[in-house]
Amino acid sequence: MELKENCLKFTIFIPVKNGRNYISPCVESILAQTYKDFDLVILGGHSTDGTCEWLKNLEARDTRIKIIFSDKELGIEGNWGRILSTQKNEFMTIVGYDDLLEPDFLEQINSLIQSEPDASLYLTHFNLIDSTGKPIRLCMPIPKYETASEFLAARMAGIRDSFGTGYVMRSDLYDKVGGIPPFSNLLYADDALWLGLMGNSFKATSPQVCFSYRLHSGSVSGKRNPEALFNGLRQYLDLLRNMAQGNKELSMVIKQYLPQHVVRQSQYFYYHYSFLKMTPWGKRDAQKKLSEIALLLKEFAPEAVLNKSYSRRLCKLIAWIAHKCD
Numbered sequence: 001m002e003l004k005e006n007c008l009k010f011t012i013f014i015p016v017k018n019g020r021n022y023i024s025p026c027v028e029s030i031l032a033q034t035y036k037d038f039d040l041v042i043l044g045g046h047s048t049d050g051t052c053e054w055l056k057n058l059e060a061r062d063t064r065i066k067i068i069f070s071d072k073e074l075g076i077e078g079n080w081g082r083i084l085s086t087q088k089n090e091f092m093t094i095v096g097y098d099d100l101l102e103p104d105f106l107e108q109i110n111s112l113i114q115s116e117p118d119a120s121l122y123l124t125h126f127n128l129i130d131s132t133g134k135p136i137r138l139c140m141p142i143p144k145y146e147t148a149s150e151f152l153a154a155r156m157a158g159i160r161d162s163f164g165t166g167y168v169m170r171s172d173l174y175d176k177v178g179g180i181p182p183f184s185n186l187l188y189a190d191d192a193l194w195l196g197l198m199g200n201s202f203k204a205t206s207p208q209v210c211f212s213y214r215l216h217s218g219s220v221s222g223k224r225n226p227e228a229l230f231n232g233l234r235q236y237l238d239l240l241r242n243m244a245q246g247n248k249e250l251s252m253v254i255k256q257y258l259p260q261h262v263v264r265q266s267q268y269f270y271y272h273y274s275f276l277k278m279t280p281w282g283k284r285d286a287q288k289k290l291s292e293i294a295l296l297l298k299e300f301a302p303e304a305v306l307n308k309s310y311s312r313r314l315c316k317l318i319a320w321i322a323h324k325c326d
Contacts, residue, residue, distance in 0.1 A: 008064070010038035010106060011089040011171065014097050015079045017045030020054060022098035022214065025133075030095065031062060035106035039064040041086060045079045046070065077182040084179035088171035094180075098214040099165040100129070105210040109168045112206050119145075120201035121194060122168040124210035128161070131216035139213075142205045148198040149249035152240075155191060156257035163213045164190040169197050181239065185225065187232030192239050230269050230292070237262070237300055259301035266293050 012030055016023055030040055044055050044067055055067050068086065070079065083094065091113070095101065105124065112122050128136040139161040146154075154160035164186070177196040183189040194203070240258070244251045269289065 008037045008039050008089050009091060009110070010035075010168070011092045012038055012040045013043065013083050013086070013092065013094045014040070015043040015045070015076070015083070015094070016047070016051060016055075016097035017074075017076070017079060018047045018049045018051060019097035020047070020049045020051045023051060023054070026095065026097050026099060026101075027058070029101045029103075032103050033101065033106045034103050035110055037110075038106060039066065039089065042067050043079050043082050043086075044069045046073050076186055077184075080180055080186060081182055084175060088174075090171060091168055092171045092174060093166070093168040094164055095211075096163075096165045096214070098216070100133075100212040100214070102210045102212075104208070108206045108208050108210050112204050113168075116204035118201065119204035120170065120173055120199060121197050121203040122205070123166055123203060124206040124208050126161075126166055127209060127212040129212045129214050131214065133212075133214075135212075136215060138209065144205055144207070146198075146203045146205065147249070148195045148200075149247075149253045151198065151203065152191075152195060152250065153253045153257055156253070156261040162191060162194065165213050166211050167194060167197075173197060181235070183235045184231035185228040187229055188236035189232070192236055195240075195243060226269055227289075229265075230289070233262075233265055234296065237296075262297060262301040266297055269293050 014023070014026065014030075019026075027040070027042075040062075042055060042058070042065070044052055046052075052069065055069075059065050059067055068082070070082070074082075080094070083092075091109075093109075108124055109122050112119075112124075116122075123142065125142060126139050128139065130136055140159060142160065143150075151160065151162075155162060167190075174197070177193070177199075180186065180193045181189045183192070237258075240250075240254060244254050
């Protein structure tokens with residue numbers, strides 16, 4: 001989608017469905033930005049909790065606000081997917097309807113863009129908060145500069161927090177990479193997007209804490225949906241394999257970190273479906289899923305079967321995988 005003519009500098013997107021409990025303070029935090037050169041596009045889904053009614057009264061409040069409702073039921077993948085075809089300013093960011101920006105978020109990002117014009121992705125440090133807004137902790141430290149391979153290594157090693165909120169990118173580059181990939185429930189899709197946007201460039205991060213990411217049971221990241229998690233992981237691994245072709249640095253990271261990462265992720269699925277297998281209503285589905293886990297590990301972590309450095313619990317899993325894959 002072409003950029004807006006005579007446009008502002010930033011477009012802030014909020015995709016939302018059934019977010020009435022949280023969207024009001026989120027919008028307030030955006031409108032309170034000290035840097036005013038932005039507009040706000042809210043992508044409203046078919047909400048049933050009063051969100052749509054609240055949004056309908058919002059556009060009249062500020063000329064920079066635009067509400068785009070859907071004429072049909074959309075899942076989270078479809079609603080976020082609409083960002084790709086929506087007109088944008090030069091830079092854009094996506095904010096979760098339950099998250100909060102500090103007043104100087106855009107001001108800090110704008111300074112970062114000016115000082116690091118060659119970066120393709122921009123971020124600040126952030127807080128994790130609970131459903132009531134109470135601080136949980138500060139995010140793990142993020143280096144000022146980070147390439148795609150460094151980001152992937154840190155994520156797989158478990159030393160980097162990363163979510164869908166807080167990243168700012170060039171709108172034309174977002175469109176060029178095809179937007180956020182439509183993974184199941186968008187799980188792993190944000191990591192895939194950041195890797196694609198970094199490409200051969202890098203991410204620049206401000207040390208300032210400029211937004212808060214809310215962790216709660218109602219959010220997609222707060223829900224433990226094993227099937228969606230497994231499907232998202234499968235799609236993410238396929239994408240990583242494709243991205244690594246011809247990219248030596250990514251290939252090295254994947255070779256070093258991917259087997260352990262896949263085994264750790266698969267452990268959760270294994271114990272969940274092993275328990276489900278013991279129930280009369282879940283036996284058939286569980287057996288199918290256990291077989292899919294075995295195939296996933298055989299494909300992406302075959303050397304894990306021979307690795308003796310895992311914990312006793314993981315060794316039991318690996319032994320089961322080896323038996324299933326014979």
